[in-house]
Amino acid sequence: MSAPVSEMLREYQEYVLAYRLRRAVGGRVTPQGEQLSLAGYAALRLERQDLARRLVREGLDPGRMRRLDALSDQLMFGFWLNPSEVAAFLRAAIREGGHPALGHPAAFAALLTPAERARLGEVGVAQVCAHHLACFALAAPMMDPDGLQAAWQRIEATRPPLFLDELSA
Template structure:
């Protein structure tokens, strides 16, 4: 995957996390509107600059709060960070849960009609398998083989770029 595709994949993950959090609602609902690709890229660059500054020069409390705010807004690490996944699932359960947390059909409903058509039936299954596998990262990390198997399943089902917002890129 090229670096551009990697960043687009990151945005795609953001959009699906946004849609899922909005569907669950309550306290896990994102506070603002979904970012466009351009808005996401701008905030991602700002976050990257702040993170680099933290490592090279350190930062004051206001900069640290901004870094945390950007990380939360971008849902940075939402799908592949076991601690983030576990925190989301605990919060989602407190909100009453949602069928998309375990049912592939309900998760597929997070995709637009155009995205489902673009992916086809097998592609939709792959997307659902991939993202639902990410939820298993929340399992206790006492079983390193289980965690390795989970990451292997996640990598084996990495979906192509399919979002409507990315289809027009040339």
């Protein structure tokens, strides 16, 4: 059973925002290569999905396992909702000197294009910022398990709509 199209588009949207944030932080967290188009992302996502299925069914040789890991890294798969990924990113971002977008809604909003901000409106921009900044809270519950429930509640309560320029062209 495949995910609805809106979920797949949301996954791409999350990739783009992670890409923009990592590029803004710079240094060692800067993504390799150019930002993928929706079609490019979809093609690599299908390849990753095929490798993951094969891993479950038959195992993978070391070369294919490295490819699966490389695709996961390139697609920033799970970047926003995986506590260990969030924690690793925040540690690396802090080593790079941090960035205002890691804690300030206005700085995070600056990652959006003018057209995206206009499409979302003031309330929508606030929701997008609140959602993604809430995702950073996933790193803390690794030390405070009770905080995980509260973090997930904030994330779900602020789930943004689809809004990227790349999705409305």
